[in-house]
Amino acid sequence: MHPNPQNVTDYPNNNTWFLVWNFREDIPSETIKSVFQRVCALVINLNNSALNRFPDAKASCVMGIGYDAWLKLDLPKPLPKELKTFEPITGSTHTAVATKGDLHFHIRADEKSLAYDMSSVISGFMKEVADCVVEVQGFRYWDSRSILGFVDGTENPHGAAREYFAVIDEQDNRYKGGSYLFVQKYIHNLDAWNALPVPEQEKVFGRSKDKDIEMTDEVKPKNSHTALANMRV
DSSP states (O other), X not given: OOOOOOOOSSOOOSEEEEEEEEEOTTSOHHHHHXXXXXXXXXXXXXXXXXXXXXXXXOOEEEEEEOHHHHHHTTXXXXXXXXXXXXXXXXXXXXXXXXXXXXXXXXXXXXXXXXXXXXXXXXXXXXXXXXXXXXXXEEEOOTTTBOTTSSBSOTTOOOTHHXXXXXXXXXXXXXXXXXXXXXXXXXXOOHHHHHHSOHXXXXXXXXXXXXXXXXXXXXXXXXXXXXXXXXXXX
């Protein structure tokens, strides 16, 4: 019987909840494994329950497992080919720091109450063996804009292309249907950002703020977001 892949390619909805938990070192490994098994069953139950009770809520919970946690839990070997611990990347100006995360939960639902309930139930199970180190609540801001005021994810793939970019295929048959999770978190100086004139903000992104139209390559700054983030395949 093949496992059912988690719903990682669904489109964003109105509310989301991110939880990251780290297992405590003073908890026996057998206790951690037992709770983990119950949490896996819980996530399946939450998704099934939400689908039955609120079929139009577009609710789901996806769980990610970190490299160290995979080893601690004695999960199947060999490990997924590209699952590894993130190492800090130090640049000339900024550093991409590395922070520990054993289990990551991504909860989505159009109904905020449903997202809250899922988060609360998961936390009730996890607190026995782990500490929550990240809890972030998100919401749809106007037409999917970030807090910087620009539409976010305009160039994200659609349709079948979403599976191509997000889901493991023949490159690792043992884990076909799975996905890798890479999380980044930024701190914004909103006062400084909002003090920039809109034309300068648009040069940072490489697209118009109001109409979300990308600048031509001749006009777009080479260090703009759209220029640096455009990965040709």
